[in-house]
Amino acid sequence: MSTNVFINLPVSDLATSKEFYTSFGWTLDPNFSNDDAGAVTISDTIYLMILGHHHWAQFTDKPVADTRTTSAVINALSVEDPAEIDTLVDRALAAGATEGKAQDLGFMRSRSFADPDGHNWEIMWMDPIARTGDWEAVQAKYGEQQPA
Template sequence: MITQLFVNLPVKDLKRSIEFFTELGFEFDPRLSDENGTCMIVNKDSFVMLLTESLFQLFTAKHRCDSKKCSQMAISLSAESREKVDEIVNKAIKVGGLEAAEPQNNEWMYGRSFEDPDGHVWAIFHMTESSASND
């Protein structure tokens, strides 16, 4: 059984990325952080490693794509309320992110997304209690 999730993302400017995500309220684990990368804490079992491009490249033989031009994935995070979705995305835009798509709004889920300074897409969503259950 998998016990923790670590997502590795290449970043062009580590300091700028740390400042951006700090503004969104994220914290970092200093034990897993140095001048080449940092461990951003999403929750007690989920983390995003923001790695300099040179360090990231050590983990793969594949070419890294330019995340400003193409997407390989979108990182989706659930929020506790619709208001929290708006708060996070509005703050991301205010501190240098870009809104990535039109808001998604239906009776069971509300979501918005933004691009961070490196072009990675982050989807923030809230689902109603009834949609999250497996009735």
């Protein structure tokens, strides 16, 4: 059985967030979306739940963090091809995201963005050789760069 991942985010303007996340190719599931929440399908196993602040409060007693000024989580998603990084991040930027830090180590590349509420996302690719942990093979292919 595969594990599904549900990322839950509080958002200040649900309509804006629904438009933002669907504008770059993710799909809003109308069966689990209403005036309080939006269910966004990222992949077959990854889902994003965007919740208005009043709805978010039903799940926790903690106050909603101001993610425009603080950071607690970076939601990182991998892609199969490094070109997909630019495609997705450029679409997010066109939809109103703010670009964050980029990284290019050759064997691993990423770009990041913040959504309209300041939630951080990183889109990344890693060469399958690097995933094996065989750093001699990585260095042979990319040079002396080391993993962080």
